[in-house]
Amino acid sequence: MSKRECVAMLLAGGQGSRLGALTQQIAKPAVSFGGKYRIIDFALSNCANSGIDTVGVLTQYRPYLLHSYIGSGSAWNLDSLDGAVSILPPYATQTGGAWYEGTADAVYQNIGYIEEMDPKYVLILSGDQLYRMDYHEMLETHKRHDADLTVSVMPVAWEEASRFGIITKDDDDRITKFTEKPSKPDSNLASMGIYIFNADLLVETLREDANDKNSDHDFGKDIIPGLLAAGKRLYCHEFNGFWRDVGTISSYHETSMELLGDNPAFDLFDDSEGRIMSNPSTRPPHYIGPNGSVVDSLVCNGSTVLGTVRHSIISTDAYVGARATVEDSVLLPGACVKEGAHVARAILGEGAVVEEGVNVGSVDMTKDTAVIGNGVVVGKGE
């Protein structure tokens, strides 16, 4: 790929309010996932593995951890001479400043960045999805069709289709219809929120959209339907791998569990399509005590397991005390389950503490996943 042929704009400013306690202090893309990773690692690793080394990360909500975590991008090999990760928060100009109002507005406010990088194509990504994808292949699809816009799509179960933006296409993969959450879907191809635009068209379209008072400035709601109506060449690129939006507590929990098992749906050890990189802190290897027991789980550096762990994820520096049990759960970095406590189907936030002998969560599948916020201490009687 020639230098800056394609620049990625990674949308990472959303609050992720449906993740509740997990996103109270930190932006959703910075939420810990899979033990040692943070959600944004997946998109950044995909960029690096696809040869895209110029990435603008649009941030807004609670950005400190996200900013320090991304740093120079060197952890994802994105600190090359020509490329870089640029963090793009809202900024002020002589005429004032404004928050990002919607996905398209966020990119619109950084048209200056796109113009400065001067790419031929712009890849729009979300910072809150888990998947491995070679964007280079998608770009090839885009070029082959001589498209104005290419939307990455994946087949979903028909009964779930009404939860997604649904794409209807013709035999040549050209998009004929785009319906946001249709009640009677006529296709099961869901948009993944991953787009490649011709840069000139994107800039022009965003400028027009910014002046449209009736627009919500959203790619799915406004920009794509608008371009379709204008008769532009919109094509889709079909993706058939593992893809999850971890937007809610239940999807976060379910997706975490999909990393486990003997043949996990998403195998962190399979780097045939490029490895998932992260910006880890250097911690000693973990320790399993003389009476510890761990099965069907992922365990990270710096953690200690003296009790029993089943079908769970134990993140960096987490602690499971003697006679404690942890099952079907996710302990985020630094979470602590003290002696004799029991944790089941729960997510413990970073630095959360479950005091001695306390029970959190229940194996009962009909109940909601229990969530303990970052730094929250759960004592007896709570």
Next chain:
Amino acid sequence: MENTMGIITANYSALNPGDLTKARPLASLPFAGRFRMIDFPLSNMSNAGIRTVGLIMPSNYRSLIDHVGSGKPWMLDRKGGGLFVLPGSAFGTSRTGSRFLVRDLEQNRIILQRAKEDYVIVSGANFVFNMDLGLLEKAFEESGCDVMVLTADAYDDNPDVVSFALEGDNVRAIHHGVSYGQAAFMDCFMIRRELLLKMLDWYAQVDYLDLFEAMEGDFSRLDVRVYRYGDYCAPIFGTKGYYRHNMELLNTDVADQLFPDDRRILTKPHDNPPACYRRGARVRNAIVSGGCQIYGNVSGSILGRDVVVEPGATISNSIILQGCVIETGARVENAVIDRGNVISAGTELRGSAEDVLVLPKP
């Protein structure tokens, strides 16, 4: 400690290099699963705020330079100062006693001449310890002595370790080898940069000696004092010490002393996935590094990065280095398996607690 620079010497070998150190310098021997010996002096210096470090390399430096790179993990990729990789003499690794070969220091005197720091901490790379070197600096400044050497009370006889004959806190003589209770030299000392440069002039004629051997005739006029270090430290020169001190880390009190939260041992990050325990895994009393995949049984052992323990394989009281595969039904007991070995299905490898089996790199 912005007024102190560091020099780490890695150009020497053990008296009886075992299978583990035949293929690599002592300084790059893996320790505690994911670390290497060199991480300890580098981290001690880095944690004390030292940002200029010269590293004197052995001739077989491939693994060592691969590990230290630009020094970034230890904050040594600086605009000014930083990590200086320095050539050691070919003579170094063939001469076992000399941690601080005068010739190695003399050949690299330019780094001492150009430095701005007034003090130098010089360290070998074969003692595992985690120390606030600021304490050494403070004691050195307060005492006004010429050289301050770091010592520990020997808990064991060890022919590889250098010991001091003392008069009070003053060094009167050095001996190769240490016996129980003696002041064991932790191969780390502090000196004024100017004095070190002078010494290199004094001892230019005997540059084949270790600096402390050369100093021996001058102990009466030089003020060489000890700083007694009381916390955990372990000399690693051969298989026996290597095995014993790795195994000590299974004691959480020891591990907590070596790896406290507020003074981290830093190392080159490899960014492996978390370790994965599959269904049927049975792991007790073990230290496990990132990237391991465990289906089988592990007890009383330490696993390096990316080790695969297949179903029905059993590892007990052993150290398995990076990238080994222990196949189905294989048994490994009281052994050190060097990196990259595949223990084929059904094989039994057994040492004893007194005589640990070492399987070298394939």
